[in-house]
Amino acid sequence: MYSTEQLTQRWEDQRAIKNLMGKYANIVLLNREQEAFSRFWSENEPTLAFNDGVYRGAEAVKAYYNACRDRNALVASLLQKRFPDRLGGQSSEEIYGIGPFKVMPMYCPIIEIAGDGETAKGLWYCQGAKNDVEACGPRARWTLGWFAVDFVREADGWKIWHMQYVNDVDGTCGQSWGREQTVYPDLPEFAPLADFAYPAYTEAKTVRVYYTPDRPVTEAPAIPQPYEHFADTFTYAV
């Protein structure tokens, strides 16, 4: 049974972890993903997994976020060319961030802090909106998915250690995910986006299958359970 002081500390730890994920979502919203690794991540063998692969290690995770920055810059430059009257004459720094609007609201946090207080686990549902410019032009997507995260306490606070951001739905807004999606043709002014590629995964693998009408019932990432030490529980590392 925890003492009054221990319970207070554990509540503060839980609040810090919720705030950390809130800050992460805000950095993505601000199109400043390149700051995410240095601000929020542990350098101790981190993993970042998406539906179709995983980045392992600090360099690979950092490279992914830097690629987000590069893509944001490419989108802005293409928009500048497309709208010279409004954006012409501005520097790349001034127009950086125009275009992508990626909202990741974090719902339903299920957080467990280890009994030893050194690590924690959290599961969130994310009913998001991923509005971005693609080769077909501006496209609004709605997303339904999960953040499943292991955290580790370091000298300067809680850090993300292993993260899965996996979606069930990532489709065009306004179109049912239960029906065939309308595919829009590429537009020449945004064609360079078709050639943009994120760094290759450390390992390309199916982490979560997107929803289709014939997909078997697919359980969410595992619910965190109370645990004493990290070795006693499962990991979200892929």
Add this chain to the structure above:
Amino acid sequence: MFKREYTDDELIRRVWDVEEIKKLVYKRGVYIANDWRARELDELWVREPEHQKTASFGKNIGWYVGMDNIRAWYDKKHGAGYMAFHPASTGLVELAGDGKTAKGLFYSIANETEANGDGTAKALWMPEKVAFDFIKEGGEWKIWHLVAAVDLVCEAGADYSGQDPYPNYESDPVMLEFGEPTVKELIHDGTFNWWDDYPSMPAPYETWSDEISYGPEGWKPPKGKHYGAKEGRNYK
């Protein structure tokens, strides 16, 4: 109202009670996503026999009362093509002064999808207000009464402003799935938005009484004049 004085230790334990109650609600969301309906009833709902007798699960057209009746309706498995989540947001939790029970109210922009059998699926949005009564059993919080009052049901990608303004619960897929509850009562009619104010916001309270239950024992006919006018399609 009697106002308790709490020690620091009692206060932090009450803070954690509210955290554990919210976590229980959030876990229920994952259980729905995982199609763990039987596990939800077994693991998250009341277990003590006297509480099981009075447990209830309500939707707009009434309540199932008693765990056996709830189970008979709710305990089923879905097949391929099923996907659902009811993200509970805007949590409002009132913990009784005596710490033995609690009440909660959440709003959920819920989604449920099921296969049509022809290679497509019916993907539905179903925004709803969800109210709970919780009770502590052996140190663990459990769901005792639940009411999910659905505002509207709309296929993903459809314009819900184009819907018939008078919902029809005889053809509404959520109410059809709800079947024939133990206690039939029109407790929330989307025709009138929230004039019926049910389930209403929990208020601070000291100790439990059936008067404040989200089960049928606590329901009172709303005072709005629409109720007495018996307007809309859903009055029988």
